Structures are given as structure tokens and as C-alpha cells.
Amino acid sequence: MRLVLVSRRRISRQRQFATPVVALLVALAIGGLIVWLMGRSPWRALQVFVIEPLTDPWALQEVLLKATPLMLISIGLLFCFRASRWNIGAEGQFLLGGICGGGIAILTHGMSGFWIMPLMMIAGMLGGLAYAAIPAVLRTRFGISEILTSLMLVYVADLLLDYLVRGPWRDPKGFNFPQSVSFSDAAVLHPLFEGGRLHLGLVLALVVAAIAFVLFRRTLFGYAVAASGDAPRAANFAGFNEARITVLVFLISGALAGLAGVVEVAGQVQQLRPGFGQGLGFTAIIVAFLGRLTPVGATLSSVVIAVLLIGAESAQVSLKLPYDLTRFFMGLLLTCVLVGESLDRYSLEIQRERT
Amino acid sequence: MIDTLPLILGTILTAATPLLIAALGEHVTERAGVLNLGVEGMMIVGAASAFAVAVLTDSSVLGIAAGALAGLAVSAVFGVLVVYLAANQVATGLAMTILGLGLSGLIGQNFVGQPRAPIPPIEFPLLKEIPVLGKALFTGDPVFYLSLILIGLVGYGLNSTRFGLLLRAVGENHTSAHALGLPVRRIRFIAVLFGGLLAGLAGAYLSLIYTRFWSPGMSAGRGWIALALVVFAAGHVWRLVLGAYLFGGITVAQLHAQAGAIGLPSQLLSALPYLMTIAVLLLLSISGRRGSGAAGSLGQPFVPER
Numbered sequence: 001m002r003l004v005l006v007s008r009r010r011i012s013r014q015r016q017f018a019t020p021v022v023a024l025l026v027a028l029a030i031g032g033l034i035v036w037l038m039g040r041s042p043w044r045a046l047q048v049f050v051i052e053p054l055t056d057p058w059a060l061q062e063v064l065l066k067a068t069p070l071m072l073i074s075i076g077l078l079f080c081f082r083a084s085r086w087n088i089g090a091e092g093q094f095l096l097g098g099i100c101g102g103g104i105a106i107l108t109h110g111m112s113g114f115w116i117m118p119l120m121m122i123a124g125m126l127g128g129l130a131y132a133a134i135p136a137v138l139r140t141r142f143g144i145s146e147i148l149t150s151l152m153l154v155y156v157a158d159l160l161l162d163y164l165v166r167g168p169w170r171d172p173k174g175f176n177f178p179q180s181v182s183f184s185d186a187a188v189l190h191p192l193f194e195g196g197r198l199h200l201g202l203v204l205a206l207v208v209a210a211i212a213f214v215l216f217r218r219t220l221f222g223y224a225v226a227a228s229g230d231a232p233r234a235a236n237f238a239g240f241n242e243a244r245i246t247v248l249v250f251l252i253s254g255a256l257a258g259l260a261g262v263v264e265v266a267g268q269v270q271q272l273r274p275g276f277g278q279g280l281g282f283t284a285i286i287v288a289f290l291g292r293l294t295p296v297g298a299t300l301s302s303v304v305i306a307v308l309l310i311g312a313e314s315a316q317v318s319l320k321l322p323y324d325l326t327r328f329f330m331g332l333l334l335t336c337v338l339v340g341e342s343l344d345r346y347s348l349e350i351q352r353e354r355t
Numbered sequence: 356m357i358d359t360l361p362l363i364l365g366t367i368l369t370a371a372t373p374l375l376i377a378a379l380g381e382h383v384t385e386r387a388g389v390l391n392l393g394v395e396g397m398m399i400v401g402a403a404s405a406f407a408v409a410v411l412t413d414s415s416v417l418g419i420a421a422g423a424l425a426g427l428a429v430s431a432v433f434g435v436l437v438v439y440l441a442a443n444q445v446a447t448g449l450a451m452t453i454l455g456l457g458l459s460g461l462i463g464q465n466f467v468g469q470p471r472a473p474i475p476p477i478e479f480p481l482l483k484e485i486p487v488l489g490k491a492l493f494t495g496d497p498v499f500y501l502s503l504i505l506i507g508l509v510g511y512g513l514n515s516t517r518f519g520l521l522l523r524a525v526g527e528n529h530t531s532a533h534a535l536g537l538p539v540r541r542i543r544f545i546a547v548l549f550g551g552l553l554a555g556l557a558g559a560y561l562s563l564i565y566t567r568f569w570s571p572g573m574s575a576g577r578g579w580i581a582l583a584l585v586v587f588a589a590g591h592v593w594r595l596v597l598g599a600y601l602f603g604g605i606t607v608a609q610l611h612a613q614a615g616a617i618g619l620p621s622q623l624l625s626a627l628p629y630l631m632t633i634a635v636l637l638l639l640s641i642s643g644r645r646g647s648g649a650a651g652s653l654g655q656p657f658v659p660e661r
Contacts, residue, residue: 005441005658086445088392138633142640147392147445148583149636152629155576163622282453289446324460324571331396331454335436338447342440346658 005346019344020290020297023336024304030336031329040319048318049311059310061197065268067306069094069260071205073284074291074298075212076256079249081293082216084229089135089150091281092157093128093254097261099161100127102272105187105265106169106180116186121262128258129251131157136250140243146250154281162274169272179273189267201263205299208256212295225249257281279327283309286334289341305330363607364491369565371603372502373398373557377581378588378595379502379509380553385585386513387546388526388652392448393433394554395578396455401426401558403459406569407466415474419498419559426555427548429455434547438540441656456572463569471567496564498556505553510592522546526650529657539657554578576629583632587639589648598635605631 028050032042053059073090080087101124108116135150162178171181189199216222228235228245236242260280269276287305291297312326377394384391404425409418433451436442477500479493513519525532525542533539561577562569580602588595609624 003439007658088445088449138637142637144633144636144640145586148579148586149633151579152576152583152632155629156626159622159626163620166622167620282449285446285449286453322460322464324457324464327457328454328461329457331450331452331457334446334450334453335432338436338442338450339440342436342442346441 019340023340027333027336053310067302068201070302072260074287076253077288090257092154093257094261094281095157096131097124097128097258098265101262102265105183112186124258124262125255129255132250132254209299367603370606373560375599377557378584380550384550390654393451396452397426397429397554398558398578399459399574400455401555402562403463405559406562422559423556427552430551529652
């Protein structure tokens with residue numbers, strides 16, 4: 001007896017939708033088991049991780065705020081992953097975006113003017129874009145794997161941020177804390193509604209998602225990206241230049257991760273300090289796969305993951321569950337999604353050994 | 356200077372050993388055609404498990420064994436997914452790294468900051484009296500000597516044994532290997548497990564010998580550097596060894612420069628190993644070795660036709 005994979009001819013629509021949902025439920029069940037093994041009530045954990053963030057209006061706003069950078073980064077990553085270009089350094093591009101956008105805020109500190117915010121966003125996008133261009137060019141010009149270079153640059157970006165907020169950009173009145181000045185009014189994203197917390201970032205993210213949707217559905221470029229991932233040789237023969245697509249998808253994902261960085265520092269943090277990235281650039285990779293590499297899927301999964309992240313924050317306080325449990329859960333979730341994808345493409349059949 | 360040189364040599368060897376062990380494992384995995392981006396995760400789970408077991412049983416030997424087995428366990432999950440379910444290797448490897456970082460935090464949470472006594476070194480009488488090199492090479496920890504044995508084992512095993520030949524055939528072209536009747540998936544799975552075992556051992560070395568305490572995230576990208584070393588090796592074990600000791604040297608030089616306060620920001624010095632990795636890959640490419648060395652079927656899932 002042995003297990004064989006049999007290719008499915010086509011994957012039904014229901015299956016495409018159901019797989020990530022089932023993967024999420026399986027991951028939650030395993031997570032619940034672990035919580036139980038750690039001596040806490042899994043029902044109480046479900047309450048804190050899933051139900052409370054969705055029912056409490058204040059928490060719901062926090063969820064959408066957390067989902068915003070995830071949406072921006074994961075939509076960018078779709079372009080890379082669809083084309084089978086493995087940009088796993090979005091966290092670094094995200095940090096660079098925050099550093100460049102935040103740099104403008106620090107340089108214009110005390111000034112006012114409507115131009116400051118757009119300038120920050122442009123600077124952040126250019127920062128992320130330039131940072132993503134490094135692995136892209138190293139791949140196209142020198143044939144170096146983009147996986148390792150993009151990842152190495154995350155550590156470098158982390159150290160650059162650390163240097164800046166401990167060195168030249170440290171707040172002189174900040175009691176030696178490693179943080180910059182608090183941004184002035186003009187460099188902050190203000191709430192859209194009186195008394196609320198939601199800001200322009202979410203609107204931007206939704207617009208970006210809509211543009212990506214149209215690009216993938218209706219344009220030759222979107223088609224070329226997908227084709228070069230699915231059938232690189234065929235795409236080459238069809239005249240889609242491999243190197244140009246590599247550079248383009250990296251620039252798009254870098255710019256969007258950079259924009260996410262500006263939105264995060266101008267909206268949530270309102271200053272530069274170490275660790276503002278919170279690993280969201282890595283989490284966005286999980287979001288992209290949970291959303292089956294589609295813009296609509298990524299938008300929805302950003303919210304799902306954000307619910308769990310907000311739940312995790314309160315579970316640290318109310319259930320004394322360590323944050324590492326959530327990290328572990330995220331890896332588990334991605335694992336379940338990938339198993340699901342395999343079972344979509346192949347059906348498992350048991351074959352009797354011929355004697 | 357004459358007095359400190361053997362000491363510095365010793366620290367270079369200690370800094371290089373975990374990189375060397377993890378890279379040797381990944382080298383074998385990649386020769387069989389599987390790209391394992393989970394090395395970092397397997398390494399840190401190994402580090403946490405090794406430390407926890409060593410403290411609980413008060414035995415460093417059991418700790419090292421536990422670390423290696425923990426790496427093996429994570430790699431078994433990875434192997435089932437990429438070898439038997441034909442899952443995407445890049446995404447699955449990342450999943451293992453994310454999962455491993457979280458899991459190591461859970462395993463190690465009660466052990467943060469606890470010190471651990473050093474493992475007594477193995478000393479070779481007479482040989483250790485050799486000036487300069489003697490003390491560094493002949494009063495090392497047991498795992499250092501194990502790593503030297505592993506170099507020979509991997510080099511000999513891959514190049515001069517039947518199994519090594521089959522393993523390389525599977526990595527070079529899985530379709531041909533399958534047509535010849537080789538059990539492609541079983542050989543790949545074994546190669547993945549070997550890589551995981553060594554990644555776990557490298558992690559155990561970090562927490563029990565290199566730093567002798569557990570702190571979250573302590574692998575600090577060493578798993579990724581091990582992956583880069585395999586690219587640098589381009590199929591040759593001797594280049595892998597050279598690369599590992601070169602990186603050990605950079606790590607130690609960087610630490611000495613920080614302690615010596617030579618006026619450069621400490622963050623720039625800390626970034627050196629990562630920047631050097633990129634620089635080395637770039638030099639390798641410019642020197643005309645583009646694309647050479649990697650196994651032909653590297654990264655591609657294999658689904659046998661019925």
C-alpha cells in the first residue's frame with residue numbers, strides 16, 4: 001500500500017473558497033488543543049481571540065487599523081508571489097517606508113502645511129521601492145537568489161532604524177529613550193470620524209486592493225505576471241520579458257510595503273521607535289497565502305489575521321497567554337493553508353502495491 | 356598579542372561551528388533537490404529544546420540530543436509537506452521558520468536568563484602545546500570535534516558512496532531518477548530529516564556551548580546565513596567549510612570592533628554579517644559562477660506519474 005497524489009483536472013469554485021476556511025478552522029482547533037494543554041480554557045481563548053475583537057466596537061476599530069498595513073503589504077506581495085518571485089523581505093521594505101516617511105515628519109517638525117503628508121507618503125513609497133529594487137536587480141543582473149538577499153536586508157533595515165532613533169533622530173527631550181520626537185499635527189493621519197480612530201490609511205488600502213483587482217482581471221500586465229509564474233517558459237516565448245517582470249513586481253510590492261510603513265508611523269505610532277514593524281511584513285506573507293493570492297482574498301484575510309492579532313494582545317493580559325503562542329499559531333495556520341492547497345491540486349489515493 | 360591570538364582563534368571556531376553544522380545539513384538537503392527555508396526555525400527550536408532539557412535533566416549530553424531531535428521533528432513536518440504533498444517549498448519553509456520562532460519562545464519561556472555551566476573541553480595532551488594553533492584546535496568542545504567528523508562524513512558520503520550518488524541523482528533530475536526506479540521521495544525525505552537533525556544540533560550548540568543561556572530569537576539569522584553558505588559552496592564541501600570559518604571570523608572581528616569602540620556605530624558593525632552575505636554572493640556571481648552548483652531539480656516538487 002502506498003499513498004499517491006493524483007492531479008485534479010480542475011479546481012471547483014466552492015473548493016477554492018472552502019479550503020482557506022477549513023484550513024483556518026483546523027488551525028484554530030489545533031491551537032485550542034494547545035491552549036488546553038497549557039491549562040487554560042479553549043472556550044475562553046476563543047472568546048478572547050475571535051469573538052471579543054469582532055463584537056466590541058472599540059476593538060473592531062483596532063482590528064481595522066491593524067488590517068490596514070497588512071492589506072497594503074499583502075496586496076503588493078501578490079504581484080511577486082503570483083509571478084513566483086519570492087520577496088520575503090517585505091518587513092524591511094515596510095521599515096524603510098516608515099523610516100523615509102518618518103524622516104520627512106522629523107525634518108519638517110513644527111511646520112504645518114497640507115503638503116507634508118503627501119510628501120511623507122511619496123518618500124515612504126520611494127524608500128520601500130528602492131529597498132526592494134536591490135534584491136530585484138541582484139537577481140536580474142547577477143542571478144542571485146532574491147530569497148536570501150531580501151531577507152538579509154530585513155536585519156539591516158532593523159539595525160538602521162535602531163541606529164537612527166538612538167543616534168541622529170533621537171528626541172533630545174525624550175529622557176534618552178530610543179525614540180524620535182512625536183510628529184507634529186501636519187504629519188499625523190487624523191481620525192476620519194469625531195471620537196473614532198480610523199484614518200485615511202484604510203481607505204487607501206481598499207483603493208489599492210480595488211486597483212489590484214482590476215489589474216489582475218482586466219489588464220495584460222496582470223496576465224503577464226500570472227503567466228510568468230505559472231509557465232515561465234511559455235511566458236518568455238509570448239514576449240513577456242522575465243527580467244522586466246521581476247523588477248516591476250518587486251517595485252510594486254516594495255512601494256506598497258513602504259506606503260504601509262508611512263501609514264503605520266503616521267497613523268498608529270506617530271513617532272519612530274524600534275520595533276514599530278511588529279513583524280507585520282512577515283505576517284503579510286501568511287495573509288497573501290490565506291487569501292489564495294487574490295486581491296479580494298488578501299483583503300478579507302487581512303481582517304481575519306488582524307482579529308487574531310488584536311485577540312492575541314488582549315489574551316496576553318486577560319489569559320496570560322504568551323505572544324509566542326500567536327507566532328506559533330501563525331506558522332501553523334500557514335502550514336494548514338499549504339496542506340489545503342496541495343489537497344486542492346491533488347487528490348490523495350491509496351494504491352495497493354502490485355505483487 | 357601572542358597570548359590573545361589562540362583565544363581569538365578559539366572564539367572564531369566556536370562562532371563558526373553552528374553555521375558549519377547547519378550548512379552541512381542544508382547542503383545535503385539541497386543536493387537532493389529540496390530547498391529548506393525552515394533552517395532558522397529548526398535551529399531555534401533546537402536551541403530552546405536543548406537548553407530546556409539540559410536544565411531539567413542537568414545533563415548537557417541529553418540536552419544536545421534533544422536539540423537535534425527537535426530539529427528533526429520540525430523537519431519531519433516540513434518533509435511530509437514538501438516531499439509527499441508536493442507543497443510549495445519556499446512557503447512551507449517560511450511557515451516552519453515562523454512556527455519555529457513561536458514554538459521556541461513557548462519552550463524556552465521558563466528558562467530565560469538561567470545560566471548553564473560550560474561543557475568540559477576535550478584536551479589532546481602534547482598536541483595542545485603546539486604554539487598558537489595548538490590551544491585553539493586541540494582543547495575544543497566535543498561538538499566541535501563532532502563537526503569535523505561531520506565534514507568528512509558528508510564529503511565522503513556524498514561523493515564516494517552509493518547512497519550519495521543516488522541522492523545527487525535525485526537532486527539533479529528527479530524525472531530521470533524516477534525513470535531509473537529510484538525512490539525519489541524516500542531519498543528526499545531522508546535528506547530533509549538529516550538537514551533538520553543538523554539544524555537542531557547547530558541550535559543546541561548555540562544555547563549550550565556558544566552563549567550558554569537561552570534568549571528568545573537568539574539564532575539571529577544564522578539559519579539564513581547557513582543557507583547562503585550553501586549557495587557559496589556551489590556544491591563543494593570544502594568551500595562550505597571555508598565559508599563557515601570566514602563568517603565565524605567576521606562575527607568575531609565585528610564583536611571585537613564593537614568592544615574596541617573604533618568610532619563606527621555599533622549597528623553598522625552588527626549589520627556586517629548580513630551585508631557580507633550579500634557581498635559574498637555578489638562577488639561569487641561576478642567571478643563568473645552564475646547559476647552553477649545548484650542541484651538541477653532544486654526547489655521543484657516531484658509528483659510521480661502513476
